[in-house]
Amino acid sequence: MRIFFHIGRYFLMIKYTFSKFTKWSVLKKLIFQEIEDLILGSIGIVAFMSFLIGGVVAIQTALAIENPLLPGNLIGFATRQSVILEFAPTLISIIMAGKVGSFITSSIGTMRVTEQIDALEVMGINSFNYLIFPKIISLLLYPFLITLAMFLGILGGYIASVYAGFSTSFDFIQGIQLDFKVFHIIYTYIKTILFAFVLATIPSYHGFYMKGGALEVGKASNISFVWTSSVIIIINFIVTQLLLA
Amino acid sequence: MIEINKISKSFSSLKIIDEVSATFEKGKTNLIIGQSGSGKTVLMKCLLGLHDVDNGEILYDGKKFIKDDISKVSNLRKQMGMVFQGSALFDSMSVIDNIIFPLRMFSDKSDSEMLERAREVIERVDLKDVDNKFPSEISGGMKKRVAIARAIVLNPKYLFCDEPNSGLDPKTAIIIDKLIQEITVEYNITTIINTHDMNSVMEIGDKIIFLVEGKKIWEGNNKEILNTEDKLVNDFVYSSELFKKVKLSQKN
Numbered sequence: 438m439r440i441f442f443h444i445g446r447y448f449l450m451i452k453y454t455f456s457k458f459t460k461w462s463v464l465k466k467l468i469f470q471e472i473e474d475l476i477l478g479s480i481g482i483v484a485f486m487s488f489l490i491g492g493v494v495a496i497q498t499a500l501a502i503e504n505p506l507l508p509g510n511l512i513g514f515a516t517r518q519s520v521i522l523e524f525a526p527t528l529i530s531i532i533m534a535g536k537v538g539s540f541i542t543s544s545i546g547t548m549r550v551t552e553q554i555d556a557l558e559v560m561g562i563n564s565f566n567y568l569i570f571p572k573i574i575s576l577l578l579y580p581f582l583i584t585l586a587m588f589l590g591i592l593g594g595y596i597a598s599v600y601a602g603f604s605t606s607f608d609f610i611q612g613i614q615l616d617f618k619v620f621h622i623i624y625t626y627i628k629t630i631l632f633a634f635v636l637a638t639i640p641s642y643h644g645f646y647m648k649g650g651a652l653e654v655g656k657a658s659n660i661s662f663v664w665t666s667s668v669i670i671i672i673n674f675i676v677t678q679l680l681l682a
Numbered sequence: 683m684i685e686i687n688k689i690s691k692s693f694s695s696l697k698i699i700d701e702v703s704a705t706f707e708k709g710k711t712n713l714i715i716g717q718s719g720s721g722k723t724v725l726m727k728c729l730l731g732l733h734d735v736d737n738g739e740i741l742y743d744g745k746k747f748i749k750d751d752i753s754k755v756s757n758l759r760k761q762m763g764m765v766f767q768g769s770a771l772f773d774s775m776s777v778i779d780n781i782i783f784p785l786r787m788f789s790d791k792s793d794s795e796m797l798e799r800a801r802e803v804i805e806r807v808d809l810k811d812v813d814n815k816f817p818s819e820i821s822g823g824m825k826k827r828v829a830i831a832r833a834i835v836l837n838p839k840y841l842f843c844d845e846p847n848s849g850l851d852p853k854t855a856i857i858i859d860k861l862i863q864e865i866t867v868e869y870n871i872t873t874i875i876n877t878h879d880m881n882s883v884m885e886i887g888d889k890i891i892f893l894v895e896g897k898k899i900w901e902g903n904n905k906e907i908l909n910t911e912d913k914l915v916n917d918f919v920y921s922s923e924l925f926k927k928v929k930l931s932q933k934n
Contacts, residue, residue: 457756463786552770559730559842560784561759 513612
């Protein structure tokens with residue numbers, strides 16, 4: 438039954454986040470700072486991971502296709518579908534739950550432990566709005582990261598399959614264009630926005646309500662990662678069932 | 683002036699504050715003393731509205747403090763300054779930004795006016811050459827001074843200090859205590875200090891309330907505390923060898 442307590446408190450936190458707004462001039466600076474920390478600071482890892490994942494998907498697809506009757510453009514097609522529908526939005530979001538989520542939980546948790554959140558509250562500042570709202574807004578740029586991940590994933594697949602001799606450049610590009618549905622991109626962006634909200638709020642919740650000292654900050658980051666990635670997987674399942682099934 | 687009438691606070695079944703009543707006077711340093719775990723910090727957090735009280739009432743200059751009245755509480759908090767035990771400076775901001783922070787949040791001053799006001803309080807707390815340093819780069823004593831500067835930058839009516847000299851050497855502790863007392867008189871504010879340091883009690887205890895297991899068992903000032911007959915107070919006051927010797931020499 439404890440889970441309902443946490444769910445209730447999580448939604449109350451969301452409510453408080455969108456009430457009693459911090460002065461816009463202050464909020465603006467915080468949003469830019471969060472964009473730098475959460476979005477720009479993640480470009481490197483997202484680029485690296487998606488490029489290699491795209492390459493692995495292409496190679497594994499190529500190795501699985503031994504039948505000469507199957508068309509050569511299948512590698513490009515499978516890479517595109519896998520990267521756009523699943524690997525870019527979901528896998529990258531789980532990686533981001535580790536990178537961004539841990540950062541959010543530990544930074545807010547440290548503020549809690551060192552009484553910095555109490556200091557904000559004593560000053561009459563809505564600490565929920567001050568700390569969490571800029572993270573939510575900055576993660577509205579998360580689709581930009583996922584777009585980058587999609588592009589680099591497919592590029593990684595292209596390079597791996599063409600330069601390793603699994604496919605020709607013409608076949609791969611034809612595969613990418615084959616049976617392209619715009620709705621798949623829309624579906625990916627819907628998922629991405631939901632994941633972005635989860636990435637901003639669940640780690641914040643775990644940081645905000647943690648108790649204890651430095652050790653507990655580490656534990657909270659750990660629990661936050663487990664919950665954030667679990668919720669991402671659950672949302673992924675529900676959205677896929679609703680939009681694609 | 684802050685008055686508390688029979689306030690109580692429990693966590694689960696454990697009573698931390700038990701019907702405590704007191705008056706904290708303006709222009710004086712009011713001390714809440716007691717052993718660790720006696721409920722000092724919880725009492726202060728109740729006064730600040732960080733904890734809800736189970737019973738009783740808190741009055742700020744005669745007006746009842748109701749935590750649910752968000753706009754009133756918000757306005758009241760703008761009149762409060764707080765020095766936390768660990769200073770609670772914002773790690774991500776430089777010293778000057780920490781001090782300017784309340785001004786940036788609650789005043790319409792221009793950047794140059796805010797900087798001017800920050801420089802005034804920096805001078806008042808006797809800080810030098812630390813403007814652009816970060817909290818991790820300055821000493822414990824300096825952190826306390828920055829915390830005091832931040833607490834007074836908005837000219838508060840009420841100043842709360844939670845063990846302001848914990849972790850400081852005795853000399854720096856006395857300097858910080860004196861600084862708080864001077865500011866209290868100069869700004870004519872109601873200052874409440876949590877402490878278990880007898881040096882602080884003797885230096886700045888204009889008014890003292892003594893807590894044991896969440897109950898107020900004694901009230902007086904720094905002169906009266908040395909001569910009280912109350913056994914629990916005496917046990918606390920004369921727990922250190924130094925004070926025992928002082929008492930012995932007085933008797934002799």
